Amino acid sequence: MPRILHDLACLDDRRPSPYCWRSKYALAHKGLEFEARPQGFLDIPRLYGGAHRTVPILDDDGHLVGDSWAIADYLDARYPDRPRLFEGPAERALCRFTEAWLFGSLVPLLMPMLALDIHDHARPEDRAYFRESREKWLGRSLEAAAAGREERLGDVRAALNPLRLNFTVQGQQYITGDRPGYADYIAAGLLQWVASVATLPLLERDDPVVAWLERVRDLHGGLGRTSPMYAIAA
Amino acid sequence: MPRILHDLACLDDRRPSPYCWRSKYALAHKGLEFEARPQGFLDIPRLYGGAHRTVPILDDDGHLVGDSWAIADYLDARYPDRPRLFEGPAERALCRFTEAWLFGSLVPLLMPMLALDIHDHARPEDRAYFRESREKWLGRSLEAAAAGREERLGDVRAALNPLRLNFTVQGQQYITGDRPGYADYIAAGLLQWVASVATLPLLERDDPVVAWLERVRDLHGGLGRTSPMYAIAA
Known part of the structure; x- marks a missing residue:
């Protein structure tokens, strides 16, 4: 099988x-x-x-x-003999913290901005379910949540400051250092979510976060490019 | 020696x-x-x-x-035979990212709020140096930077959301999981900086971040309590 x-x-x-x-x-x-x-x-x-x-x-x-x-x-x-996802329990815990960072700072900003885009790209038969469940979660219509989203781009870019500093001040290639790890996959996965449906580019072209995302997309035979994507940067 | x-x-x-x-x-x-x-x-x-x-x-x-x-x-x-600070290069890199998170989200909020408190607690002979170097960095007087700081408490608490979710949604005891690690020491060290001089309590008493800080302070024979501290929570 x-x-x-x-x-x-x-x-x-x-x-x-x-x-x-x-x-x-x-x-x-x-x-x-x-x-x-x-x-x-x-x-x-x-x-x-x-x-x-x-x-x-x-x-x-x-x-x-x-x-x-x-x-x-x-x-x-x-598959213990293949490359490990976690070198030990501390790396796994720090990956959970990386997820907490994304869901505590970035996702609350992104979800209202993107929900309508997700809806519009969902298969027609999925749209009623998606609208109902997400409007309940957002407490307003998808259209109301997305209104004026351009004005919130600055907040989104500021929320990515820790990732940006990781590449500039800290001088790291990946969140996990010289080699990509599960923390990179968590964070890049979130930006792949954005790029797969977002009709509004979130970042500036010279943002070190964009360069890192491109590095991750190149990994593993270009796995990150196996889905249609919008431009993440203006 | x-x-x-x-x-x-x-x-x-x-x-x-x-x-x-x-x-x-x-x-x-x-x-x-x-x-x-x-x-x-x-x-x-x-x-x-x-x-x-x-x-x-x-x-x-x-x-x-x-x-x-x-x-x-x-x-x-x-001292390789003693408990390691980093289980491997990924944990070290993720500790650097933890530092980037703190310096990208929390420190820019805290520095203006706290610089005057640090000045007032510095030894008298250190105060002129501290004021001059920090006012240059802040681009304004220590007093101007601290003005209205109570109104920024909500921003500080929101900036700690990732750490809070680490304990609530993620269910972790420490940033490094079941056992404390260098990422905890980095983050707790920053709150010890705050508590050592801040005359304005930053957090609410029932904040999971406060409970974690108390856990870290208890470690290693109560090392975190070897300096006078103000209350971190109101």
């Missing part, structure tokens, strides 16, 4: 899910071949009798694993 | 330097005894013929090391 990573898909085979991106990178980091099988929002609860409510879902020769963290832990445990 | 960590000192033997705090924690983490010798701002360039312009300076039985990162690397290299 093949190795399948069930991956969220929008129109034109755009792949927006930040959680799926990190799992695709995790598989590539370990040198494991896989098929990233496209699924719409409403396809997910129909997979494997509704075993998992979200993607990614890894089907590794019949062994099912849901949730990106469980997939990462499974891969290091099942 | 004894092991000496030259440590910035203010009035009442308050120890504000976030860089010295992380080095004191690094020494304690490795189980190495040391004297944290107090030095005023103007004492530093007089030490060892001006070999280093900033503290911490470690004098390890006559072997001199300046700069907190150089000290951490020296300690892991010189």
Whole structure:
């Protein structure tokens, strides 16, 4: 049986899910071949009798694993002789903190700005579900959340200051140092989410964050370029 | 010869330097005894013929090391059989990113709010130097920078969201997971800087960040309580 990573898909085979991106990178980091099988929002609860409510879902020769963290832990445990995702428990914990940084500072800014773009790129049959669930979460219409989003670009760029300083003041090539690691995949996955659907470029072209994202996109045979993307920088 | 960590000192033997705090924690983490010798701002360039312009300076039985990162690397290299500060290069790189997070999001907010408090707690002979160098950096008087600082407490608390989510959503005890690590020492050192001089409590009492700081202060025989501190929470 093949190795399948069930991956969220929008129109034109755009792949927006930040959680799926990190799992695709995790598989590539370990040198494991896989098929990233496209699924719409409403396809997910129909997979494997509704075993998992979200993607990614890894089907590794019949062994099912849901949730990106469980997939990462499974891969290091099942394939210990391949390059490790975590050199030890401290790296794993610091990757969780990296996720907390993104979800505590950047995601609350991005979600209102992007939800309408995600909706507009979702498959037609997924749009009613997406609108209803996200408007409940946002507490307003997708259109109201996106209104005036250009004025919030400065806040988004400021929220990325820590990542920017990582490359400038700290002089690091990747978040994990000289070589890319799971923290890079988490952060790049979030920007891949943005770039897969965002009709408004977020960053400036000479931003060191953009240069880093391009470096990550080049990794593992250009995995980061296997989905249509909008320009992340103006 | 004894092991000496030259440590910035203010009035009442308050120890504000976030860089010295992380080095004191690094020494304690490795189980190495040391004297944290107090030095005023103007004492530093007089030490060892001006070999280093900033503290911490470690004098390890006559072997001199300046700069907190150089000290951490020296300690892991010189004492490899004691508990390591970094399980490998990824943890070290992620600690640098943790520093970038603090200096990219929190420090720019805190410095204007705290500079006058630091000045007022500096030894009288250090105050003119401190005022001149920091007013140049801030581009205004210490008093102007501190004006209306109560109104910026919400921004400071929001900037700590990633650390807060690390304990709530991510369910971690420390930034480094179940056990404290150098990333915790970096972040706690910054809040020790605040607490050593800040006459305005920054956080709310039930903030998970406060509970974590108290956990870190308890470590290594209560090292974090070896300097007079103001309440960090109202």
